[in-house]
Amino acid sequence: MPVKVSEEDVQGFLEKAIELARASGELMREAFYKDKKVDTKTNHADLVTETDGAIERDVIAALKEAYPDHRFIGEETAVDGKQCDFTDDPTWILDPIDGTTNFIHGIPDFAFSLGVTVNKEPVVGVIYLPIPDTMYTARKGKGAYCNGKKITANVIHEVSQALVMSEGGNGRDETVIRTHSDNLHQILTRSRGLRAYGSTAIDLCKIACGQGEAYVQYDLHCWDMAAGVVLVREAGATVMDPTGSGLDLMSRRVLVATSEDLARQISAMLSHIANGRD
Structure with a gap:
């Protein structure tokens, strides 16, 4: 129950x-x-x-x-x-x-x-x-x-108009780093730019208040995103697994975008990384 x-x-x-x-x-x-x-x-x-x-x-x-x-x-x-x-x-x-x-x-x-x-x-x-x-x-x-003061996300639908955020992460597995670098290359080629503030929580705050349109990250943990997930959803953003399925808070990965269209476009660019579970 x-x-x-x-x-x-x-x-x-x-x-x-x-x-x-x-x-x-x-x-x-x-x-x-x-x-x-x-x-x-x-x-x-x-x-x-x-x-x-x-x-x-x-x-x-x-x-x-x-x-x-x-x-x-x-x-x-x-x-x-x-x-x-x-x-x-x-x-x-x-x-x-x-x-x-x-x-x-x-x-x-x-x-x-x-x-x-x-x-x-x-x-x-x-x-x-x-x-x-x-x-x-x-x-x-x-x-x-x-x-x-109430905040809302800056809703857009095309990756060419998006400022995307991601982090290097703490893991140093060579295969994971290479895949992550390839993903960032794909995003940078198609988006307005990349930003990394060194904190998942801050990245998600930026999206919630309209200072960026997407965030994708592998190799993180539930404590990195639990609070931020509520914030970005309440600001109007879409939250999902990078594969396009529903978010699993223990899956150690997340994709946030200010529209579902944008999230799906970014998801299609990515080579996905399985990091195990929290």
């Missing part, structure tokens, strides 16, 4: 996520201007700082206190190689610092990202950029907002 939550409950999830984003942003701002202790995870490009871990611990502890019956998935507490326990229960999916490499290198483009799913469907998304103090919020069926 599907899990039932009230509209009041979902609004409460949104308010709690905003509260935690603001508190986490204070920690991120303070740490940004200090020397950082940096460790690697899977390889030299997959980085983590003590701030990532501290924020995740604080946020999940607060959520467990407020919602003891809910489930929680966090980037830094995910067990390497083990699939996430993703159920119909209300689930909070957290990336404490999306754009850790930017954070480490003194680039202010990084974000706190927190999404909530119910029945495996994203229903709340909060993305907070602490340096410019910019808060993106969305609730399923209620629109997308930036600092309280």
Whole structure:
């Protein structure tokens, strides 16, 4: 049986996520201007700082206190190689610092990202950029907002008019990198240009507020996109698997475009990569 939550409950999830984003942003701002202790995870490009871990611990502890019956998935507490326990229960999916490499290198483009799913469907998304103090919020069926002002995607239908975003990713498998490079070549040949801000969350914020028309990425994780999926959908964009099928949040890949026509055009250009599952 599907899990039932009230509209009041979902609004409460949104308010709690905003509260935690603001508190986490204070920690991120303070740490940004200090020397950082940096460790690697899977390889030299997959980085983590003590701030990532501290924020995740604080946020999940607060959520467990407020919602003891809910489930929680966090980037830094995910067990390497083990699939996430993703159920119909209300689930909070957290990336404490999306754009850790930017954070480490003194680039202010990084974000706190927190999404909530119910029945495996994203229903709340909060993305907070602490340096410019910019808060993106969305609730399923209620629109997308930036600092309280409603935002909408810049809807176009032709790839020749699109600014497309994608990231290099943290993986360093040679075959994956080659396929990704070939895909970017196909897109660049046909589109107005490519952009990479170093953070999936920020890329999706750009699309939601009309500063780009598409995003495609393989080799990412559910915590990279859970919040952003709600935001771009509520801003009017289409979200799907890069193959053209429906989005599977655990599939580690996503295609977002500001119209279904545009999404289908981009999908047809791509050589698809299977990255396993979260």
